[in-house]
Amino acid sequence: MSNDTYADASAGTCADRHVDTITDACVWSGGQWLQAQDVHLADGRVRAIVPAGQLPRGTRVLEARGGHLIPGFVNTHTHLYQACLRGIGEGEPLLSWLRTVGEETVALTPERAYAAAAAAATEALRSGTTTLVEHMWPHPSAEIHDAVVRALRDAGMRAVLCRGVADRADPSRKWGFDPRLMQPLEAALAHTDKLAAATAGTRISTGLAVPNPRCLTPEGMRQVRAYAQERELPVSIHLLETPTDDLMCREHTGQGAVEYLEAAGFLWGRLLAVHCVELDAAGRATLARHGVGVSYNPLSNMRLGSGIAPVPAMRDAGLRVGLGVDGAASNDTQDMLETMRIGAYVQRAAHRQADLLGFAEMLPMAAGGANEVLGLESYEGGVAPGMTADLVLHRFERDYACLPVRDPGATLLTCASSRTVDSVLVSGEAVVLDGLSTRLSDEFLVDVLSR
Template sequence: MADRTERERVVIENCAVATVDADGTEHASGHIVVAGNRIESVGAGPAPDGLRDVVRRVDGTGHLATPGLINTHHHFYQWLTRGLAQNANLFDWLVALYPVWARIDEDMVYAAARGSLGMMVRGGVTTAVDHHYVFPRGAGDLLGAEIRAARELGVRFNPTRGSMDSGESDGGLPPDFAVETTDEALAATEAAIDTYHDPGFDSMLRIGVAPCSPFSVTTELLRQAGELARRKGVRLHTHGSETVEEEKFCHEKFGMGPTDYLESVGWLGDDVWMAHCVHMSDADLTAFGRTGTGVAHCPSSNARLGAGIARVPDMLTAGVPVGLGVDGTASNESGELHTELRNALLINRLGAHKEKALTARQALRLGTYGGAQVLGRQAETGSLEPGKLADLVLWRVDGIGHSSIADPVAALVLGSAPPVTLSMVNGRTVVEDGRLVTADEELIARGARDEARRLARIAGEAG
């Protein structure tokens, strides 16, 4: 669908609507009016009479409308290394895969980004984060390749320019030729912000600053990267408290746990979000709540790597902003966010709170408004409200997989992934009847397959 003028309207009617607004407003049969790239009205019953410049009407009978899903943590390049190191914990998994990842180049990252984004967008994601931190020397413009792929697919993109400056010779895990010097990483990060970052309300592209983790970057890089981000007015992102091994590493090297260490270098605040945060003490949760530090909860990846169960109910009680993340597809081969709605609910019920851990509506909130909070975009997206950006999904819940579930939100969260009849980003259609309309899915699949085979061959020859 071509971009429309501000006056041109799309009207969606006769669908169940979960607005995910502050009151959790829902309509058993309601409407949404989109004007240009904004939501003009949402409410019960049919759309208002007398609307002008209506270019399309959608009959949403049998569907649930929600805000678009927001993925708050990913590593797109890992699309090319799915299914490897299947029975490893995080550190062993990294040791197995870093020598492969160190061979990526621009063409590979472009194909991987198209695969990662295509899978997510087809499954209802309208805003995506990527954390790219592997920059082998001579590999080309890797961040630019991701940005090109996101623009082509029409997704709202928040890439974070990652970095590592602690290679094998310094006691780190990645090969030395896959890391940068501290100065190189900082200079490249600043250049990415200056080149790409758009802070506007309806921005389709925002850059974040994202050194990889406490065990792959130096203290100096963490500290200076935080200072750079705040000087430039952009957000900060990294991994935190993912495993017991990381906890042990931080105590041995820094004399404190990950949260205390990150706070000591200026890495807690309402402009910061951390991926995973599985092993958090009560004091850690209090610190995150006090500072407004956000969490990207990645339940499938946490389970795949045996990392543990994050304390999401306790985070919410402590006032911690929490969103959902796919994480890289080398540790979450499904590659889409609906899985995380379901697994966030189910896996947290295996923890201390059992069946009272999370409700279906809380899980949906994590995947929508919670993600917007984590990214600092809650005024723009994450709920269906007049004036917000038109990022929305129409899920079919009257088919064989869902028709006997009376509660459409439960059908979405507890059931299998419903077909996406319509997905809009910034008022533009990106999915229609379960298929991407902005890219050829078969070409994406072939490109990813070919580049995955090329990477495997190059890594095998090097190893």
């Protein structure tokens, strides 16, 4: 794919879209709503939050007109290329679904990877996500990785790009990974260094992605951890989405999945364990003891019939829990607002407790529950001076189904949607205005997805 294939994807310059004052906003800050505030930005950060009119406006003003301003969401888990696989494998159990998706992964091209990643990132932004963690499946093609990087840059998204690695081959994927997508571990890690160099100084940082505990040998785990720790990178791993991890680990090693990881020294404070539906009390205590974070993916787990992750028990155990949407092949959207709402509701249904996981708990989970594990700033207290200006402005009047607003937090949790997202800023740049991307037009995305 040539470098100028998508040169006409967007118009204007980033400098044209930078905001230095957001006026008359209702701001979620310090655990409360502050009415009629001006938010002043400088160098991509929040400089001050003051009563409206107290300080002079800047030259690039976003008029909030009473809209509600919150930190951007951090989607702790997705697979961007799956935006081209919506609805695939509907009704199939996880292992069968994985084989179906695997065939599509083998056939992936750089052009298709770009189209899917650009569309998924833009969809995520339009639901108020400013940062995503891309868990890439292992793939030997450098061009596909380059296409994903290009798409993230074009969309304006902040991202942690986790490059897939595996060193145990198994065509069945029960005790290993698809050999057609694998390459020597040393080659994959060397390519990760190249990705890190290529994205240095941008909104994209790098990490590693492990498909599951069954895909790395103990020696591979030691090598991956040493590499990640030396470079201070996060590592994302699917863990206990279903009982398969435990069953296969016990069959081949005589240990459960968590025990297997711990014995290999593969539990530490920069590991993000994704799903954890089958994580029992002993496993929760072990992960918490090692400082492991968790990515909670409620809609994906529902779609594939995997179950409900024990989130209240995880939080009680001291685990840091972030929210994840997962790829469109197992969720079908990249909508974090929908995921936040259903993530609360399914726990309430499971525990028969109507006041479980309200806005005050779900917003911090969606905006920063696992940020420390990922090496990101924490936004759990809301918008605050000094933070990176990754911000989302909701206007509830954009959707009459959200009116009247009795409690803004309750409205955000129970009925807000991408229709209420008016503006999204990443490092102070307005990448969404009036609900539309300023970087990639709908017409462009329809065109590249239709090729």
